[in-house]
Amino acid sequence: METSQFMVQLDVKITLFLKEKINPLTLSRLKSILVFFGIGIFLFFSVFIIKAEAADLDRDLQVTVPILLYHNISNDDSASNRYVVDVSDFKKQMEQLRKWGYSSITIKDLIDHISYGKPLPARPVVISFDDGYIEVFTTAFPIMEKLGFRGTVYIVANRLSADGFLTIEELQELIDQDWEVGSHGMTHTELTQNHNLVRNEILQSRLDLENALGVKIYSFAYPFGALDWYVSNKVYDYGYQAAVGVGTLSNHSIGTIYNLSRREVQGDYSLETFSGLLPWTNYAPEPVRKYKPE
Numbered sequence: 001m002e003t004s005q006f007m008v009q010l011d012v013k014i015t016l017f018l019k020e021k022i023n024p025l026t027l028s029r030l031k032s033i034l035v036f037f038g039i040g041i042f043l044f045f046s047v048f049i050i051k052a053e054a055a056d057l058d059r060d061l062q063v064t065v066p067i068l069l070y071h072n073i074s075n076d077d078s079a080s081n082r083y084v085v086d087v088s089d090f091k092k093q094m095e096q097l098r099k100w101g102y103s104s105i106t107i108k109d110l111i112d113h114i115s116y117g118k119p120l121p122a123r124p125v126v127i128s129f130d131d132g133y134i135e136v137f138t139t140a141f142p143i144m145e146k147l148g149f150r151g152t153v154y155i156v157a158n159r160l161s162a163d164g165f166l167t168i169e170e171l172q173e174l175i176d177q178d179w180e181v182g183s184h185g186m187t188h189t190e191l192t193q194n195h196n197l198v199r200n201e202i203l204q205s206r207l208d209l210e211n212a213l214g215v216k217i218y219s220f221a222y223p224f225g226a227l228d229w230y231v232s233n234k235v236y237d238y239g240y241q242a243a244v245g246v247g248t249l250s251n252h253s254i255g256t257i258y259n260l261s262r263r264e265v266q267g268d269y270s271l272e273t274f275s276g277l278l279p280w281t282n283y284a285p286e287p288v289r290k291y292k293p294e
């Protein structure tokens with residue numbers, strides 16, 4: 001509004017000034033040139049202001065996405081502990097997520113949102129599994145598939161196809177259903193105490209998995225959730241776009257992309273404890289089934 005008033009006033013002044021000296025045709029041409037010149041300068045500075053604001057937004061961008069961490073899903077009582085969630089408990093948890101309107105995304109989808117601004121569905125959740133137990137395929141996958149959920153599974157490269165662990169064929173079927181496969185190291189070694197092993201554990205595990213599965217591996221899960229500055233820098237150097245740890249937060253940003261906080265779902269959690277890990281626990285409209293970004 002102020003700008004247009006200013007332009008009108010300017011126009012009147014220019015007209016009065018020039019009228020006495022120049023013939024009408026030249027006057028109108030001159031006015032046009034001046035107006036275009038003015039608009040040009042205005043746009044030039046506008047672009048700088050908008051760019052500066054966009055940069056600020058990106059740096060502060062916080063996205064709320066709970067990242068759940070499971071290990072094994074089994075009814076095997078002998079193994080019943082923190083790392084084994086009962087099948088019926090897991091089923092109830094997944095059904096509850098559905099009722100609360102969650103749509104599952106992968107870590108890659110989260111990276112694409114944080115780094116490149118790609119859209120996310122309402123109430124996004126990442127459902128991740130560490131260590132690559134075979135039950136992820138035989139037990140968790142059918143339950144999740146029925147509810148339209150995709151998962152992210154972190155594989156220990158030297159356990160690929162080992163007894164009790166996921167095979168290449170099973171992983172390929174998960175990948176076909178839009179799951180993400182990430183690396184959980186070569187041998188599940190604690191890396192902060194073994195800096196000399198990072199090349200094999202972090203880089204070689206990625207190359208081996210990519211070779212075996214024929215897909216790109218984008219993210220790394222720190223064994224035991226343990227990291228330090230050196231280890232997380234190596235994850236970056238060795239070509240990963242993100243890394244996941246263990247924590248208590250559901251907010252993420254570009255600053256936490258190499259230590260994304262995951263909420264561990266332990267074997268003895270009640271449905272109430274489970275709901276305490278989640279940011280949205282009321283009923284919502286029907287979520288997007290099997291959400292997948294373009």
Ligand SMILES: [Zn+2]
Pocket residue numbers: 130131184188223224
């Ligand atoms: Zn692990």
